[in-house]
Amino acid sequence: MKLTDMRALLNQRDIQLTKSLGQNFLHDQHQLQRIVDAGEVTKLDKVLEIGPGLGPLTELLLERVGEVLAIEMDVRLVAVLRERFPQLNLLHADALAYIRREPRDWSDWKLVANLPYSVASPILVELAFAPQRPKQMTVTLQLEVAQRLMAQANDEDYGVLTLLVQLDYEPRGWFKIPADCFFPAPNVDSACVNLVRREKPLLPDALRPVFVRIVKRAFSQRRKMMLKLLKAEWAAEKLQQVFTELNISPMERAEKLSLEQFVALTTLLSEGAR
Numbered sequence: 341m342k343l344t345d346m347r348a349l350l351n352q353r354d355i356q357l358t359k360s361l362g363q364n365f366l367h368d369q370h371q372l373q374r375i376v377d378a379g380e381v382t383k384l385d386k387v388l389e390i391g392p393g394l395g396p397l398t399e400l401l402l403e404r405v406g407e408v409l410a411i412e413m414d415v416r417l418v419a420v421l422r423e424r425f426p427q428l429n430l431l432h433a434d435a436l437a438y439i440r441r442e443p444r445d446w447s448d449w450k451l452v453a454n455l456p457y458s459v460a461s462p463i464l465v466e467l468a469f470a471p472q473r474p475k476q477m478t479v480t481l482q483l484e485v486a487q488r489l490m491a492q493a494n495d496e497d498y499g500v501l502t503l504l505v506q507l508d509y510e511p512r513g514w515f516k517i518p519a520d521c522f523f524p525a526p527n528v529d530s531a532c533v534n535l536v537r538r539e540k541p542l543l544p545d546a547l548r549p550v551f552v553r554i555v556k557r558a559f560s561q562r563r564k565m566m567l568k569l570l571k572a573e574w575a576a577e578k579l580q581q582v583f584t585e586l587n588i589s590p591m592e593r594a595e596k597l598s599l600e601q602f603v604a605l606t607t608l609l610s611e612g613a614r
């Protein structure tokens with residue numbers, strides 16, 4: 341879908357774009373192709389697309405995959421999409437509310453989407469924490485969020501979002517998408533990241549709430565020693581014992597600990613009493 345086609349469609353229907361819905365449409369064919377290639381999609385795949393907009397990505401997905409489920413919140417765009425792609429399985433809904441309200445088995449689905457930036461992080465966390473989470477998430481979002489998703493311990497961008505998503509997903513690469521590839525050009529940088537579900541979960545389902553509590557508490561004050569912060573929820577004695585067992589300094593800050601160390605902390609702190 342070229343920029344001229346997008347402009348014509350919007351003009352014909354007198355659609356004024358809504359900034360709060362993150363309506364920046366990707367018109368660059370090369371970048372669209374790169375996203376679909378990163379998603380490694382085949383005719384055997386089922387793909388969830390959140391925020392199809394005018395459908396530039398949808399068009400490519402419908403050619404390449406077995407099934408597409410698209411969720412768009414703007415009724416004006418839903419009308420355009422229904423006309424352009426009568427065969428598309430399309431829901432008119434707030435995708436975040438839909439995912440929360442309708443738990444379903446996403447385990448053999450891939451998410452391939454140019455996400456609405458304002459809700460990109462909660463959507464990713466919600467899907468990553470679904471009991472039957474998607475097997476791959478190839479998403480375009482704000483560069484700053486992409487950097488957090490790709491970060492490793494000691495990186496400036498490493499934090500709660502990194503750990504909540506990387507618990508189940510391995511970041512497999514990313515690329516920047518220049519602002520002038522979108523209409524209208526957003527005033528933030530964008531990137532596409534590729535997250536692939538780990539073959540073997542690092543934690544059993546029952547321990548995931550403990551992992552979330554530890555991570556959130558440990559990063560609640562980034563510059564403070566995490567042992568001190570965790571004392572708000574766990575007994576000092578237990579914490580000291582576990583830190584010693586894992587060879588973690590009691591002075592350490594959360595940003596220094598790897599995902600594997602957070603997983604080990606979760607396992608040991610879940611054993612016995614608080």
Ligand code: SAM
Pocket residue numbers: 361362363364365366367390391392393394395396397411412413414417433434435436453454455456457459
């Ligand atoms: N995929 C299209 C593209 O690449 O050109 C549009 C991407 S645009 C960044 C985000 C789209 O998400 C818009 O069409 C917007 O209306 C839609 N949207 C915003 N918030 C949404 C939500 N909560 N649920 C579903 N769609 C949403």
